[in-house]
Amino acid sequence: MEYPKLYEPGQLNLLFNKKEFFICIAQGIYTSVVLFFVPYAVLSNATQINGVPLADYQTFAVTTATALVIVVSVQIALDTGFWTIFNHMFVWGSVGSYFTIMFALHSQTLFRIFPNQFHFVGSAQNTLLQPVVWLTIALATAICVVPVLAFRFLKLDLKPQLSDTVRKQKRRKPGGRSMGGAWRGTGSVSEGRLGARGGSRRSGYAFSHQEGFGELITSGKNMRLSSLALANFASKHSSTSTLVCNLATNDYFSVFVYDCRASPWGAGGTSRKQPGAELRWTCEGEWR
Amino acid sequence: MGKAKDRTGPLARRPDNSAFKQQRLPAWSPMLTANTVLPFFYLLALMCLLLGVWLLLTVQSTQELKLDYTDLGSCSECYELRKNVSYAEQGCRCKVEFYIDQTFKGDVFFYYGLRNFHQNLRRYMDSRDDAQTVGRESQLKNPSTYCEPFIKDKDGVPIAPCGAVANSMFNDSFSFNYQTSSGHIMPVPLLRKGLTWYTDKNIKFRNPKTGNQTLAQVFEGTRQPLYWQKPVYDLDPSDPTNNGFINEDLIVWMREAAFPNFKKLYGILNRAGDPFTHGLPKGNYSIQISYNFPVQPFQGRKLVVLTTLTWFGGQNLFLPIAYLVTSSLILLMAVVLTVAWWKFGKDGKNMKE
Numbered sequence: 001m002e003y004p005k006l007y008e009p010g011q012l013n014l015l016f017n018k019k020e021f022f023i024c025i026a027q028g029i030y031t032s033v034v035l036f037f038v039p040y041a042v043l044s045n046a047t048q049i050n051g052v053p054l055a056d057y058q059t060f061a062v063t064t065a066t067a068l069v070i071v072v073s074v075q076i077a078l079d080t081g082f083w084t085i086f087n088h089m090f091v092w093g094s095v096g097s098y099f100t101i102m103f104a105l106h107s108q109t110l111f112r113i114f115p116n117q118f119h120f121v122g123s124a125q126n127t128l129l130q131p132v133v134w135l136t137i138a139l140a141t142a143i144c145v146v147p148v149l150a151f152r153f154l155k156l157d158l159k160p161q162l163s164d165t166v167r168k169q170k171r172r173k174p175g176g177r178s179m180g181g182a183w184r185g186t187g188s189v190s191e192g193r194l195g196a197r198g199g200s201r202r203s204g205y206a207f208s209h210q211e212g213f214g215e216l217i218t219s220g221k222n223m224r225l226s227s228l229a230l231a232n233f234a235s236k237h238s239s240t241s242t243l244v245c246n247l248a249t250n251d252y253f254s255v256f257v258y259d260c261r262a263s264p265w266g267a268g269g270t271s272r273k274q275p276g277a278e279l280r281w282t283c284e285g286e287w288r
Numbered sequence: 289m290g291k292a293k294d295r296t297g298p299l300a301r302r303p304d305n306s307a308f309k310q311q312r313l314p315a316w317s318p319m320l321t322a323n324t325v326l327p328f329f330y331l332l333a334l335m336c337l338l339l340g341v342w343l344l345l346t347v348q349s350t351q352e353l354k355l356d357y358t359d360l361g362s363c364s365e366c367y368e369l370r371k372n373v374s375y376a377e378q379g380c381r382c383k384v385e386f387y388i389d390q391t392f393k394g395d396v397f398f399y400y401g402l403r404n405f406h407q408n409l410r411r412y413m414d415s416r417d418d419a420q421t422v423g424r425e426s427q428l429k430n431p432s433t434y435c436e437p438f439i440k441d442k443d444g445v446p447i448a449p450c451g452a453v454a455n456s457m458f459n460d461s462f463s464f465n466y467q468t469s470s471g472h473i474m475p476v477p478l479l480r481k482g483l484t485w486y487t488d489k490n491i492k493f494r495n496p497k498t499g500n501q502t503l504a505q506v507f508e509g510t511r512q513p514l515y516w517q518k519p520v521y522d523l524d525p526s527d528p529t530n531n532g533f534i535n536e537d538l539i540v541w542m543r544e545a546a547f548p549n550f551k552k553l554y555g556i557l558n559r560a561g562d563p564f565t566h567g568l569p570k571g572n573y574s575i576q577i578s579y580n581f582p583v584q585p586f587q588g589r590k591l592v593v594l595t596t597l598t599w600f601g602g603q604n605l606f607l608p609i610a611y612l613v614t615s616s617l618i619l620l621m622a623v624v625l626t627v628a629w630w631k632f633g634k635d636g637k638n639m640k641e
Contacts, residue, residue: 038610044547047601051397051553052485053545054601057408060546082315108491115418116432122487132601135339139610142332142618150621153325157629168319 003166031071031144038140039063046132054130058123062102066128067137069098071144078148326629329622333615340611343600351392352595352603354401357384357575358583366579376515376582384592385574392568394596395559398478400458401551401591402583407453407544415452416542421533423494429509441511448510448520449533455513457541459580462554462592467572468563476564476573478555481530484539493539495532503532517580551593567596 039060046054073095080087102124104110111121127133156164303309318324359367366380406412414434420427428448431439435450447455464476496506503521512519523538524530540552563569575592583590595602 040547041606041610042604044549045602045604045606047397047595047597047604049597049599049601050482051395051556051597052483053399053551053553055545055547055550057413057544057546082317084313084315086313087315108487111422111491115422115424116434119418119492121492122485126485126487131599132604132607135343135607139607139614142336142614146329146332146618146621149320149325150329150625153320153625154628156320158632164319 006166009161027148030147034143035064035067035071035140038143039067039136042132042136042139046130048130054127054132058120059127059130059133061120062123062127063133063136065102066098066133067140069095070137071141074141074145075148078145078152326622326626329618329625333619333622336611336615336618340608340615343608343611344605346598346600347603347605347608350596350598350602351390352593353386353388355384355386355575355592356589357382357577357592358589360384363577363579366577367584370579370582371584380579382577382579383574384577385572387572388568388570391566391570392594392596394567396557396568397553397595397597397602398462398464398555398557399551399593399595400460400462400554401549401593402458403549403589403591404586405550405583405588406548407550408546408548412452413544416454417450418492421449421493421542422491423496423533425496428496428507438513441514443511445509445511447513448507449513449538453542453544454538455515457513457516457538458552459515459517460590461578463576465574465576466563466569467574469571473574476568477558477561479558480524480555481527481536482556483536483553485543488539488543489534489536493533493542495534503528507532551591568594 043054043060043063048054073091077091080091105118106120106122106124108121110118160168307313357363361382361384363382363384366382369375369378369380415436415438417427417432417435420431429446431446431448431450433439435447435452438447438452438455439450440446464478465473466476467473495503498506504519507519507521520533520535520538521531523532523535530536545552557564557568559565559567581590600607
């Protein structure tokens with residue numbers, strides 16, 4: 001909690017709004033066009049060394065699908081800000097399981113049992129042994145990923161968000177990178193907590209779209225909340241309440257726990273929330 | 289450090305103080321800094337350039353000859369004849385001549401090509417029975433309903449091999465001749481085997497078990513597809529092992545092409561005897577074509593393609609040129625990024641504190 005301004009992107013819906021959505025769609029369309037037309041143009045005239053042409057449907061299918069999986073994995077790897085053991089496992093694991101499943105589906109065993117359903121027999125082996133195919137996949141990956149990389153680098157250089165500044169500072173601090181603690185609790189989304197991949201640039205995204213404890217709080221009961229839920233509540237109810245947290249940290253090995261009470265302005269004690277009424281929050285917290 | 293765990297009372301549901309639950313897992317946190325991204329871009333541009341140049345040089349060393357014979361010379365009469373379905377039983381032969389000005393060194397591959405023939409149409413691709421062509425007894429006389437309407441002939445006899453894909457098999461045949469310097473016409477020997485994938489020939493396509501019967505007897509009770517002139521067990525009279533479902537031309541045709549303009553392997557030059565030991569010598573050549581496949585109904589074209597190959601394939605100029613173009617675009621982008629970084633963003637001067 002030493003950087004409370006990190007909550008701003010989530011509260012202001014900066015990381016996932018209509019403009020970002022359309023940029024996402026545009027990137028998806030561009031990638032799809034590249035992933036279809038590059039193998040199409042290359043394989044129309046391609047042949048193997050033994051003369052057999054590579055322009056058949058199954059080779060084209062395997063090439064395009066493999067290019068897709070690799071481009072998407074590279075994209076996810078670019079998005080991942082924190083490579084924990086789980087990130088490595090899931091990224092390399094998904095590429096590996098794609099190849100495993102593909103070889104299994106194209107195997108002789110399944111073909112012998114259901115010839116009409118598994119008629120891609122031999123496709124994976126024949127296609128992936130061709131250098132032309134791998135050169136095509138490499139080209140498609142380069143064309144898809146380079147614009148994304150350039151755009152991100154420019155954004156990071158010319159208009160870095162606060163979360164990037166924080167990350168850069170943390171990298172400069174000795175040993176600060178692998179310390180979890182409160183900063184990681186706010187700046188990143190860990191797999192254990194929300195099941196999403198790590199990445200500080202996505203922290204606002206997760207914050208602004210998580211179910212909050214708003215209703216529970218407005219009933220006026222005392223609640224113990226984690227910093228995560230509190231920030232989320234703040235973003236949902238930002239129009240009716242203001243939440244200012246000036247907190248100090250002591251070390252990185254504890255969790256900060258709040259104890260908050262809500263009351264309408266000017267009234268003492270707890271009462272039900274009136275529509276349109278403003279709430280005043282009183283929070284006490286301690287490190288545990 | 290955190291307090292000792294307390295399993296009762298107000299702290300009962302607090303998460304454990306483990307690295308996993310308190311989000312303290314060791315992690316590598318890469319960042320896109322200028323001194324990693326910019327060299328990466330320059331390196332990538334250089335690699336693409338080298339790859340593009342190398343591939344271009346490889347492609348330039350191949351030779352290719354394409355000949356569209358749909359209505360070329362005497363084949364135009366055959367083309368007119370084939371417009372009319374009632375003359376389908378009537379054979380038609382025509383002759384086409386071409387000249388090779390530079391010897392085709394090494395192995396030469398002969399292809400037939402079709403334009404505007406969509407083997408990638410979904411209903412067409414479904415119209416086959418792989419269980420029948422893998423030699424299953426139960427499917428031989430009882431093909432899958434996906435082959436409709438190419439499943440039984442008008443007498444109700446099942447068709448082997450069934451389906452639209454097999455029915456539309458390319459049935460032109462070519463014989464190449466070379467005119468030697470002395471004026472003597474000699475045939476160009478072609479190898480008509482080894483045209484398919486190993487898995488196709490040995491696993492995907494198998495004849496039904498013969499036992500002590502001949503192949504013709506095994507196919508008793510089935511009929512050939514409607515558009516064929518010969519039954520499936522007699523497709524290659526010269527080679528008894530090349531008949532039935534494992535006939536190489538059938539297998540080559542049944543591997544559907546992904547695009548409407550495609551070529552399929554017809555034969556490989558047999559370099560055993562003179563004068564073809566080093567490839568195709570330069571000179572005059574002619575092709576005797578048995579013209580059977582009608583292309584006028586779908587405004588298609590037929591071609592013959594001769595080519596030499598390298599590890600990269602034949603004349604496939606798209607990939608080297610694409611690599612060169614990509615390399616120049618990446619270089620341009622890298623220069624723009626360098627300028628932008630140098631003038632505006634160096635040393636993190638945009639970072640707010």
